[in-house]
Amino acid sequence: MSRFSRAFVLLACAGVLTAGAWKYSFAGEEAAPRIKEYTPNISSQEYEKRYNAVYGKSTEKMAEEGNPADFMLDDGKDLFGKAEGSAGKSCASCHGANGEKLKGVAATFPKYDPAINGINTVALQINRCRQEHMGAAPLKYETYDQLALELYVKSLSNGVPIKVSIDGPAKPFYEAGKAYYYKRHGQFNFSCAICHVKYAGHMMRANLLSSNRHHADHWPAYRLDWGAAGSFQKRFRGCNKNVRQEVLPFQCETYRDLELYLTYQANGLPIQVPGFKM
Amino acid sequence: MPAVGRIKIRMPHTISRGQVVPVDVLVTHPMETGLRKTKDGKVIPAYFINGVDIFYGGDRITHCDWTIAVSANPFMTFYLKADKAAPLRIVYKDNKGGVYQETVQINPR
Numbered sequence: 001m002s003r004f005s006r007a008f009v010l011l012a013c014a015g016v017l018t019a020g021a022w023k024y025s026f027a028g029e030e031a032a033p034r035i036k037e038y039t040p041n042i043s044s045q046e047y048e049k050r051y052n053a054v055y056g057k058s059t060e061k062m063a064e065e066g067n068p069a070d071f072m073l074d075d076g077k078d079l080f081g082k083a084e085g086s087a088g089k090s091c092a093s094c095h096g097a098n099g100e101k102l103k104g105v106a107a108t109f110p111k112y113d114p115a116i117n118g119i120n121t122v123a124l125q126i127n128r129c130r131q132e133h134m135g136a137a138p139l140k141y142e143t144y145d146q147l148a149l150e151l152y153v154k155s156l157s158n159g160v161p162i163k164v165s166i167d168g169p170a171k172p173f174y175e176a177g178k179a180y181y182y183k184r185h186g187q188f189n190f191s192c193a194i195c196h197v198k199y200a201g202h203m204m205r206a207n208l209l210s211s212n213r214h215h216a217d218h219w220p221a222y223r224l225d226w227g228a229a230g231s232f233q234k235r236f237r238g239c240n241k242n243v244r245q246e247v248l249p250f251q252c253e254t255y256r257d258l259e260l261y262l263t264y265q266a267n268g269l270p271i272q273v274p275g276f277k278m
Numbered sequence: 279m280p281a282v283g284r285i286k287i288r289m290p291h292t293i294s295r296g297q298v299v300p301v302d303v304l305v306t307h308p309m310e311t312g313l314r315k316t317k318d319g320k321v322i323p324a325y326f327i328n329g330v331d332i333f334y335g336g337d338r339i340t341h342c343d344w345t346i347a348v349s350a351n352p353f354m355t356f357y358l359k360a361d362k363a364a365p366l367r368i369v370y371k372d373n374k375g376g377v378y379q380e381t382v383q384i385n386p387r
Contacts, residue, residue, distance in 0.1 A: 066304035068351035071284050227308075227350035 035182040038198040040211070047201040047211050054208045055278075063276030069151065069222040069229040072144070073274060076152025079145060085136025091149075094133065099156045106157040107271055110260045112170035119173045119256040123150050123231065141250035147229055151220045154273045161270050162217060164263045177261030180254055181212075186245030216259070216266040218275025229274060232259060282307055283370065283378030293360045295386040304353045305370055305378065311346040327352065329371040334384075335364035360386045 040047070080099060083090040095101045106122055113120035120128075126149055127138035139146035166174040184191045192212075195204070200211035219232035226234075233255050240247050248254055288302040305327070312324025330342040340356070358366070363386060369379040 062353075065302050065355075066286060066288065066353045068304060068306055070286065071281075071306055224349075 035179050037182060038193050040197055040200055042201045044211070044213070050201045051208060051210075054203075059276050059278060063222075063274075067222055067274055067276050069220070069274035069276075072148045072229055073151055073155055075144075076148035076150075076155075079149050080152050085130065085134035087133065087135040089134050091129070091134075091153075099153070102153060102156045104157050104160040106154045107160040107162050108164060110256060110263060111165065112168070112173065114169070118253060119170070119260050121251065121256055121259055122153055123233075124251050124256070126150060126153065142231060142234060147220050147231060150231065151229070151274055154220070154271060157271045158273060159270050161268050162263060162266050164260065164267055166260070166264055170260065173257045174260055174264065176254075177257035177259070180258050181261055186240070186243050188243045188245075190243040190245070192239070212262060212265045214266065214269070216263040217269045218272045218277075220273060221275030221277045223277040225278065232262075283376060285368065285370070285378060285380035287366075287368065287380055287382045289382065289384075293384065293386045296359065296361050297386065298357050298359050300355055301358050301366070302353070302355050303368055303380075304351065306351050307370075307372065309346070309348055309350045309352065313346070325372065325374055327370050327372045330354075331369040331371075332356070333365075333367040333369070334358065335362060358384075360384055362386070 042050075079091075080095075081090050081092040081097065083093070092099070109125070110119045110121045112118075116124075116128075123141065123146065126146075130136040130138055139149065181192045184194075195209045196212045196215070200209050202209055216232065219235070220229050222229045223235075231250075233250050236255055236258060237247050237250075284306045286304045288304075290299050293299055307327055308325055309327065310322050310325040312321065312326075314322045316322060324346065326346050326348070327344050330344060331338055332340045339358075342354075344352070363384065365381045365383050367379060367381045369377060371377050
């Protein structure tokens, strides 16, 4: 190799390095995201029509006939009344034997909490309660007991319309969730909004792409694909994996912001848990 | 962990004598096929319900042979002519010797 070509290789390497650095500094711009908003290709009436043509009431019917997550709900009720931790208290000691004081509370979640300076979800709040008031160990996310307890707490708000607020301090977190939703990620260069806003109501092979209006109202849900119940954030991870995107841990800041964004889209719809999904 | 073999039976609330009623039965079971592998390549052993017996009063009214093709947490519906006041008993048997059963009393008017 001549001296000239060696110098050229070195120069090229330096170029690659600086290009890499430039890329990362570009990614650091996320503090003030510029997003391109999409509008749905079809109207909501047209979406309803197409949804009914493809699925009809099949999932509602299956949920009514026999939802395997109903057993999980019974277990959640037992866990709610079970004393744990150093304080010798159970959830029922503060919130009433059948959770009377929690009726309608889950409909306002996720919401801003100054104590964590972020968005608080039902699953996170349960674990915080366990640590701060019961002196018990936090439950590992997506384990059977954690889901059962979350499911029971949410089921106390069944039928209550979702009423999530994004005013005041929650606003920047809502914007961050929205930015994640509209930003393109991963190997396939998809954003959530491409499928669930712009092309909602179109067919993707045999599946109808769902609209983000109806995403948040029945989680945790039993999903036939999983053969088990799972949380909303497990679904995020599944979606991320499908588009070759980075899969984030449960209850991380991004997913909590995203949960706030999606739950706000479902404002006004009644909570129905446990849900039943294809 | 979710318990195996919990059964839920769903029927109309009031039944008249001789009426044909749908009976919905749900059972929790992993229904492992024996064809799946874990991440480190070990085969997950087969574990599935292979026989269902339905008794009405003293008689066995039907028997089903199930295979690995049935989904996890199987749900089934059958129709029953309610012509006597008697218990309806549903018994599931799996390939590891587990027996799960549930009884519901039928009182047609």
